[in-house]
Amino acid sequence: MSRAFNFCAGPAALPEPVLAQAQADLMDWQGKGLSVMEMSHRSDEFVSIAQRAERTLRELMGISDDYAVLFMQGGASTQFATIPLNLLGGHDCADYVNTGIWSKKAIAEAKRYTRVNVVASTEADNFTRCPDQSELKLNPEAGYVHYTPNETIGGLEYDYIPDVGDVPLVADLSSTILSRPQDINRFGLIYAGAQKNIGPAGLTLVLVRRDLMGRTRPELPTMMDYSVADKHDSMYNTPPTFAWYLAGLVFDWVQQQGGVQAMGELNRRKAERLYGAIDSSDFYGNPIQPRFRSWMNVPFTLADERLNSAFLAGAEERGLLSLQGHRSVGGMRASIYNAMPEAGVEALVAYMETFEKEKA
Numbered sequence: 640m641s642r643a644f645n646f647c648a649g650p651a652a653l654p655e656p657v658l659a660q661a662q663a664d665l666m667d668w669q670g671k672g673l674s675v676m677e678m679s680h681r682s683d684e685f686v687s688i689a690q691r692a693e694r695t696l697r698e699l700m701g702i703s704d705d706y707a708v709l710f711m712q713g714g715a716s717t718q719f720a721t722i723p724l725n726l727l728g729g730h731d732c733a734d735y736v737n738t739g740i741w742s743k744k745a746i747a748e749a750k751r752y753t754r755v756n757v758v759a760s761t762e763a764d765n766f767t768r769c770p771d772q773s774e775l776k777l778n779p780e781a782g783y784v785h786y787t788p789n790e791t792i793g794g795l796e797y798d799y800i801p802d803v804g805d806v807p808l809v810a811d812l813s814s815t816i817l818s819r820p821q822d823i824n825r826f827g828l829i830y831a832g833a834q835k836n837i838g839p840a841g842l843t844l845v846l847v848r849r850d851l852m853g854r855t856r857p858e859l860p861t862m863m864d865y866s867v868a869d870k871h872d873s874m875y876n877t878p879p880t881f882a883w884y885l886a887g888l889v890f891d892w893v894q895q896q897g898g899v900q901a902m903g904e905l906n907r908r909k910a911e912r913l914y915g916a917i918d919s920s921d922f923y924g925n926p927i928q929p930r931f932r933s934w935m936n937v938p939f940t941l942a943d944e945r946l947n948s949a950f951l952a953g954a955e956e957r958g959l960l961s962l963q964g965h966r967s968v969g970g971m972r973a974s975i976y977n978a979m980p981e982a983g984v985e986a987l988v989a990y991m992e993t994f995e996k997e998k999a
């Protein structure tokens with residue numbers, strides 16, 4: 640068996656030991672004679688899988704009992720509506736920071752439910768940076784402040800957590816969760832689609848401070864209500880059981896690697912190696928201000944765009960997959976989430992150097 644290095648932005652590469660464990664368990668989970676996919680979500684077996692996943696995640700991220708950990712569905716995009724409907728009871732506006740495509744989508748959806756204050760935007764700089772703390776024109780009466788710590792498409796990432804006073808801070812951690820240590824207690828709510836750093840698509844993780852539950856709008860659908868999900872241990876209806884189980888295996892794997900501390904060190908090395916290769920050549924480029932370059936998603940361009948398809952074809956021949964940039968920005972993008980080993984980054988850098996020598 641030969642596995643490629645998959646640089647896809649999402650659904651993304653999963654750790655090989657996780658896939659091997661899932662394969663070993665597939666027909667017969669722990670001698671029970673059935674697959675996890677075939678179990679009742681109410682069975683003792685699945686409930687133990689579910690609880691273990693939550694416990695491991697709490698340990699990894701240092702999540703206290705002040706927060707509910709919810710395993711939801713609908714992807715991060717459904718949260719764009721779920722958040723205002725849950726948190727805005729009693730408030731008539733919310734603050735949003737605009738740093739790119741995912742911020743914009745969150746803003747557009749929130750506008751259907753409330754007045755949105757865009758408290759900072761770096762669009763005038765073409766989203767090549769995140770705003771500084773001093774640029775945030777926050778409103779003390781806002782129901783919450785929403786931002787996107789890592790813009791998966793643009794490839795920019797905050798190097799700080801905004802200080803928003805007593806207003807709850809809401810963060811879309813879809814593409815950066817578990818990639819480095821983070822002080823959870825700074826946030827009112829964190830959400831993340833699973834398919835980047837957690838597991839397969841179909842699962843959405845929501846961490847919400849319990850005192851923020853119960854601020855719901857009356858029209859909030861039951862299935863989107865955080866307090867309902869919490870009360871039913873994320874099993875008000877049938878949850879995506881297999882994705883939940885796989886997420887648990889990924890959490891175990893992160894823990895075996897040394898937790899988020901070790902992940903952060905690994906991810907920093909990978910990012911430095913790749914940006915270093917881009918910066919040391921005129922053949923490749925990345926427009927993001929160095930301070931705000933994403934550790935997870937590394938977009939880069941070739942000086943001569945006409946070589947793009949040759950670059951991608953050569954990469955694929957070497958088992959370096961899904962390097963094409965997002966359709967809205969073009970160029971290349973290497974997503975190097977937790978599951979991407981350093982060997983994958985080394986293989987990409989070696990290929991980039993070879994390609995440049997051949998074509999420059």
Ligand SMILES: *Cc1c(COP(=O)(O)O)cnc(C)c1O
Pocket residue numbers: 649713714715716717741787789790791811812813814832833835
């Ligand atoms: C991928 C992504 C989303 C969208 O996630 P879905 O689960 O597909 O809805 C939203 N925000 C960010 C930052 C992302 O990376």
